[in-house]
Amino acid sequence: MNQFEFDQLLEKYLNGECTPEEIAFVEQWSENMLSIASTPLSASEQQNLEKQLWERIQQSIGIKPFKWKIWAMAATVLICVGLALKWYAWQDSPEQLIRQSIASSNWGVIDLTNHSSTVQKVTLEDGSVVQLNPNSTISYPEHFGQKTRTVYLKGEAFFNIKRNPAKPFVVHTGDLVTEVLGTSFTIKSYENSKSIEVLVRTGKVSVYERKNEEKQKRNGVILTPNQKVVFVKDSRKIIPSLVEEPVVIVPPVQLTQFIFEETPLAQVLQHLKQAYMIDFEVESDAFENCVFTGDLNELPLHTQLDLVCKAVNANYEQRGTVIFLYGTGCK
Structure with a gap:
């Protein structure tokens, strides 16, 4: 059983939706938790820990609020977990405590x-x-x-x-x-x-x-x-x-894929988009007639963009996950 499944099981237990087998499983877990607690709690401590634990579990694993008419069985579990919380001195989140209890109980x-x-x-x-x-x-x-x-x-x-x-x-x-x-x-x-x-x-x-x-x-x-x-x-x-240094995701079919000669800027950017799976946007119509000539093979993306932008009088800027080209364009 992994962490997600145990979270769901605990939620079902506290909502009274467990099967008999699941109830037995949670009860066994509560007994294990009880066995690791070295200091007994008074009645007032139990009540206080139960209330604090409920609030923390509700925040951490998404249990919906319900009236405080918990069965004696569920209350026992809460108190046992409260003992564990006291044992760990409240240093960890409920999620970490549950995972630690799984590990300490030899659950694999x-x-x-x-x-x-x-x-x-x-x-x-x-x-x-x-x-x-x-x-x-x-x-x-x-x-x-x-x-x-x-x-x-x-x-x-x-x-x-x-x-x-x-x-x-x-x-x-x-x-x-x-x-x-x-x-x-x-x-x-x-x-x-x-x-x-x-x-x-x-x-x-x-x-x-x-x-x-x-x-x-x-x-x-x-x-x-x-x-x-x-x-x-x-x-x-x-x-x-x-990422700081984008890498080619789709390798070129031919070694000449990044060699351009009088190639329209739109086609150059399309090649880069297909290779890196990154979106490019051109902000001005001034680049409609721009062409690029050059060999961009074996160069990192930012160097490729520097060369392209220099050739077409442009600059580029990263905004989120998109690279925008802007500038005066070609004459």
Whole structure:
């Protein structure tokens, strides 16, 4: 069972929607949590912890409010989790505590930290490959669930995900969630950083804030190759942009693809768009008759654009995920 599935199970339990088998599972978990608590709670402490825990769980995993007529069984679970919270001195979020309890109960969660000075390759059971940067940690189950493939990342890693349309791959990094079917991307999520970054190399990635909202109202974006997103933790803003050094996504069929001779500017930009999968916009009609002659092979995108713009009296500016050309144009 992965983190997402356990969140859903706990929500069902507190809403009285579990099957007998699921109830037994949660009860066993609560007993495990009770066993790790070393200090008993008084009645007033139990009541206070129960109230605080409910508020935190409701904020973190999206349980809808309901009247405080919880069955004795559910109250027992809350108190047991409250004991665990006291044990951990309230230092972690409920999500982290639940994940830690899963790991401590031998439920098959692997916590792997790269203590070396080089990138460490991690191969998951589905064939996906994670290149874990130094001083970074990834947590993942030995066996993925039936609906999703969920992992947790602290630090930085490059993911090359094996495609599986029936089972999305989900990466949790604090309050940001990255969800894909099969693609390659990099995530930078360091605890002391003010932001989280997701950079896409291939495929399509959905990035959204982990909040208590319906999917159609989530704060998020869809990223395509050579695009990235920066999630600012304090303001909770998601800012889409382009990666610093875009790379060719669709290699040229012929080596002469980036060699131009008296080629209209529109065709040159179309070639670049097809190769890098980046949108270009020309802001003025002054470029309609502009042509470009030159060899752009084996040059980075920004150098290619510098040469093209110099030839047609233009400048370029990146706005979000689009590159705009502007200027006086050709005479």
